[in-house]
Amino acid sequence: MNVETFDVAVIGGGLHGLSSALHLARAGRRVVVLERRWTGRHASGATAAGVRTLNRDVAEIPISLEAMEMWHRIGSIVGDDCGFHAHGQIRVAESDGNMAALRQREARVRALGYSHEEIINAVELRRLVPALSPHCVGALVARRDGAADPHRTLLAFRRACETAGVVLAEACGVDRVDRGSDHWLLACGERRVRAPVVVNAAGAWAARIALLFGDPIPLEVRASMMIVTERLAPLVDPVVSVVGRALSFKQSDQGTLVIGGGLQGTADLERESSVVDFTELAKGARAARDLFPAVRGVRIARCWTGIEAQTRDHLPVIGASSGSPGLVHAFGFSGHGFQLVPVVGAIVADLVTNGTTARAIEAFTPKRLTAQRVAA
Amino acid sequence: MTPTDTDLLIVGAGPAGMAAAVMARHCGLSVHVVDDQSEPGGQVWRAIETVAATQRAARLGAAYQVGADRAATFRSCGAIFEPQCQLWQIEPGFKAFTTRAGRAGKIGAKAIILATGAQERPAPFPGWTLPGVMTVGAAQILLKTADSVPEKPVWIAGCGPLTLLYATQLLAAGGRIAGLLDTTPRARLATALRHLPRALGRLGDLAKGLGWALALKRAGLPTVRHVCELQAEGRQRLERVCYRCDNGRSGEVAADVLLVHEGVVPNIHVPLTLGCNVSWHVDQQCFVPVLDVWGETSKQNVFVAGDGAGIGGAEVAEIRGRLAALRVASRLGMLSEDDAVAAARPEFVALARALALRPFLDALFAPRLQVFAPADETLACRCEEVTAGELRARAAEGRPGVNQLKAFTRAGMGPCQGRQCAYTMAHIIAAIQHRPVAEVGLFRMRPPLKPVTLGELASLDEQEPAR
Numbered sequence: 075m076n077v078e079t080f081d082v083a084v085i086g087g088g089l090h091g092l093s094s095a096l097h098l099a100r101a102g103r104r105v106v107v108l109e110r111r112w113t114g115r116h117a118s119g120a121t122a123a124g125v126r127t128l129n130r131d132v133a134e135i136p137i138s139l140e141a142m143e144m145w146h147r148i149g150s151i152v153g154d155d156c157g158f159h160a161h162g163q164i165r166v167a168e169s170d171g172n173m174a175a176l177r178q179r180e181a182r183v184r185a186l187g188y189s190h191e192e193i194i195n196a197v198e199l200r201r202l203v204p205a206l207s208p209h210c211v212g213a214l215v216a217r218r219d220g221a222a223d224p225h226r227t228l229l230a231f232r233r234a235c236e237t238a239g240v241v242l243a244e245a246c247g248v249d250r251v252d253r254g255s256d257h258w259l260l261a262c263g264e265r266r267v268r269a270p271v272v273v274n275a276a277g278a279w280a281a282r283i284a285l286l287f288g289d290p291i292p293l294e295v296r297a298s299m300m301i302v303t304e305r306l307a308p309l310v311d312p313v314v315s316v317v318g319r320a321l322s323f324k325q326s327d328q329g330t331l332v333i334g335g336g337l338q339g340t341a342d343l344e345r346e347s348s349v350v351d352f353t354e355l356a357k358g359a360r361a362a363r364d365l366f367p368a369v370r371g372v373r374i375a376r377c378w379t380g381i382e383a384q385t386r387d388h389l390p391v392i393g394a395s396s397g398s399p400g401l402v403h404a405f406g407f408s409g410h411g412f413q414l415v416p417v418v419g420a421i422v423a424d425l426v427t428n429g430t431t432a433r434a435i436e437a438f439t440p441k442r443l444t445a446q447r448v449a450a
Numbered sequence: 451m452t453p454t455d456t457d458l459l460i461v462g463a464g465p466a467g468m469a470a471a472v473m474a475r476h477c478g479l480s481v482h483v484v485d486d487q488s489e490p491g492g493q494v495w496r497a498i499e500t501v502a503a504t505q506r507a508a509r510l511g512a513a514y515q516v517g518a519d520r521a522a523t524f525r526s527c528g529a530i531f532e533p534q535c536q537l538w539q540i541e542p543g544f545k546a547f548t549t550r551a552g553r554a555g556k557i558g559a560k561a562i563i564l565a566t567g568a569q570e571r572p573a574p575f576p577g578w579t580l581p582g583v584m585t586v587g588a589a590q591i592l593l594k595t596a597d598s599v600p601e602k603p604v605w606i607a608g609c610g611p612l613t614l615l616y617a618t619q620l621l622a623a624g625g626r627i628a629g630l631l632d633t634t635p636r637a638r639l640a641t642a643l644r645h646l647p648r649a650l651g652r653l654g655d656l657a658k659g660l661g662w663a664l665a666l667k668r669a670g671l672p673t674v675r676h677v678c679e680l681q682a683e684g685r686q687r688l689e690r691v692c693y694r695c696d697n698g699r700s701g702e703v704a705a706d707v708l709l710v711h712e713g714v715v716p717n718i719h720v721p722l723t724l725g726c727n728v729s730w731h732v733d734q735q736c737f738v739p740v741l742d743v744w745g746e747t748s749k750q751n752v753f754v755a756g757d758g759a760g761i762g763g764a765e766v767a768e769i770r771g772r773l774a775a776l777r778v779a780s781r782l783g784m785l786s787e788d789d790a791v792a793a794a795r796p797e798f799v800a801l802a803r804a805l806a807l808r809p810f811l812d813a814l815f816a817p818r819l820q821v822f823a824p825a826d827e828t829l830a831c832r833c834e835e836v837t838a839g840e841l842r843a844r845a846a847e848g849r850p851g852v853n854q855l856k857a858f859t860r861a862g863m864g865p866c867q868g869r870q871c872a873y874t875m876a877h878i879i880a881a882i883q884h885r886p887v888a889e890v891g892l893f894r895m896r897p898p899l900k901p902v903t904l905g906e907l908a909s910l911d912e913q914e915p916a917r
Contacts, residue, residue, distance in 0.1 A: 112850070112851065112854055114854075114857065115853075119857055225857045225858060225860070228857070229858060301904075301907075302863070303904065304864075304865050304901065328834075328860070333904075349541070349542075350539075350897055351541070352539055352541065352547055352897070352898075352907070352910065353556075353910065353911075355907065356554070356907050356908060356909075356910035356911035357911050359904045359905075359907035359908040359910075359911070360907075360908035360911040360912070362904055362908075363904050363905055363908045369904050369905075370903065370904060370905035370908075371903050371904075371905060372903060372904050373865060373901035373902070373903050374898055374901060374902050374903065374904060374907065375863070375864060375865045375867075375901060376863065376867070376896035376897075376898075377896060377897050377898060378896050
């Protein structure tokens with residue numbers, strides 16, 4: 075049987091897989107992306123595409139800030155601006171109690187030496203989001219944040235990969251893994267791929283892939299639901315979330331409202347499908363209506379869910395496998411991986427080409443999930 | 451909120467839905483029927499209760515008037531009927547979500563019969579979205595519900611029994627027809643005649659169709675045959691229609707209103723979102739749900755009856771409705787299996803007889819190829835304004851499937867949920883990638899099935915007990 079040989083095989087044709095492949099190819103590596111369905115089939119094609127540094131876990135802030143710099147010049151990286159607009163992200167407080175929590179958060183982040191999050195009062199909030207209900211008392215804002223167009227982003231990364239010489243193998247799922255002397259041999263249906271290094275960017279299915287390499291990692295699954303409405307006249311520029319409710323609210327370039335916030339549908343990993351739970355999703359519609367009274371009569375065009383991986387601490391897994399040499403993990407973004415896409419590719423390229431990276435990724439080590447949890 | 455619970459939920463109160471409800475009630479089931487319209491009747495008997503007592507009823511023909519009795523029987527059968535009620539989602543189990551008068555509601559059901567009928571086959575051509583261009587079906591709705599007759603003479607372009615029926619109804623209502631652009635391809639009659647022996651079993655229907663055709667002939671309407679390409683032109687609205695025939699002859703006519711129709715296809719959005727299997731119907735050039743003889747889909751206790759099961763007309767729809775109801779009754783223990791089979795026997799005989807004309811009609815009115823291959827400048831997706839040319843260009847790059855093509859181009863992402871573009875997209879991919887359209891399939895339909903508002907969905911949360 076004909077065996078195709080590469081320097082690196084990336085498993086998973088989502089955005090993190092494509093970004094990793096792109097950076098690796100630009101570092102001179104011969105790269106293949108092995109994708110079971112097609113690029114962006116799951117989480118990357120179902121994302122709300124928020125580009126957010128705001129309110130991240132402090133462990134993610136360093137790489138998130140670097141990613142944000144990359145988003146502001148994304149056109150020079152992938153040849154298209156990916157529909158990215160830096161209209162800011164705003165986390166709204168509906169009560170004085172919630173406002174106090176936001177002030178605490180801002181103080182904590184500032185104490186760590188970061189200045190990307192800023193407290194604003196009701197007047198400035200109204201100026202930034204005139205459509206917001208007057209009961210909101212203030213907010214935390216990251217002004218350089220924003221949102222992109224997920225499909226344009228996918229297409230841009232895909233085309234950049236092809237231009238850089240990455241081989242995209244779609245409808246090509248990895249069924250079996252064998253260890254050679256100094257390489258992995260991957261069986262994908264009739265295809266055989268050989269590579270010394272494999273990147274596991276298989277999203278919700280990453281734990282199954284890791285297991286094929288003899289590297290058991292506990293991983294959960296999410297199925298975040300999204301609402302998209304009919305097109306409206308301009309209503310809101312920034313992406314708006316709210317303390318204490320599951321809501322993320324923005325308006326796309328097309329004029330549609332894109333409403334998410336992490337309300338969960340039901341995922342089925344085996345059947346590779348997920349379904350909307352409308353009783354649950356009604357909470358999101360209610361939050362949207364409470365925050366933006368003008369949208370009550372707006373018609374919903376589509377709702378959907380996307381399947382993705384979630385770790386128990388909601389931090390991603392980025393790093394070399396401890397048990398399986400020549401395997402690098404990049405998954406488990408737990409519902410907030412889109413913004414990190416450009417930098418994660420760079421980190422993976424570091425890890426593959428240098429064996430190490432200068433970027434702060436200690437908190438993302440796969441080991442933390444496999445180690446026995448110490449009883450508190 | 452405790453959902454309203456019922457044995458059987460029927461979606462649609464047309465011929466199939468009403469017949470199913472009456473039969474299910476007869477068997478002792480609790481039945482809940484929802485329908486978009488304000489009255490029972492479906493498309494074929496639309497507004498029948500209001501119209502029955504007026505002179506309009508006679509003009510709309512005997513087949514229409516039959517609906518009055520059916521609606522009366524349905525009204526008195528004991529089923530709960532919710533008119534003006536939009537069903538927008540069914541979750542497994544079954545939990546059906548509806549909106550009515552601005553409020554969302556839930557209905558729990560042990561079995562479901564989908565009697566959602568047909569829709570007109572989308573037939574995009576350059577200018578089809580211009581004001582002044584509409585479908586024959588839409589014009590017929592206006593005629594039935596509002597006695598609305600276009601002020602100026604209309605041009606009718608298309609193929610299929612509905613064009614003939616509407617044209618006669620319009621003339622009877624005092625409307626004027628500027629002319630017919632018959633898009634039935636040449637030699638279709640010869641193909642269809644092969645099915646004539648079977649069709650002769652339905653002499654009455656054949657005579658009816660011939661009657662329509664003769665009435666139009668007597669009216670002396672200008673008729674252009676074998677039209678294969680259409681183009682609607684105008685600045686703000688329709689001003690003229692250009693056409694080309696299969697022999698290369700072309701023409702241009704001034705037009706105020708153009709009504710188009712290229713047959714009907716089953717409404718399969720609900721079965722698709724429920725994950726029911728569908729298959730390609732070669733004769734009718736559309737997808738149909740895969741059904742057993744009772745009308746049950748690949749999902750247990752989900753049935754499809756009426757034109758949603760494959761185009762058959764009102765008589766077939768009623769029979770299929772009764773068969774589905776019998777099966778549900780035996781499933782839910784209201785009828786022994788033997789009794790259900792015995793009761794079904796005459797229905798199966800009647801079904802075969804009622805379907806006898808269908809192969810003849812399918813062959814005679816098989817759509818022209820151009821319906822599926824609109825010119826590049828045609829808006830294929832009118833919600834997101836994506837042209838056929840854009841779709842072709844993307845379909846060639848990387849050989850995407852329908853779901854990818856949707857993601858790449860936004861075609862199919864608008865409020866119509868693919869009702870207007872899904873077939874066009876499938877045919878464009880099939881043609882570019884040299885694959886059978888049956889294999890390409892339709893893209894995944896997303897809920898909600900009807901555009902429910904944010905406020906309506908929010909109302910569902912207000913009804914939940916505090917948690």
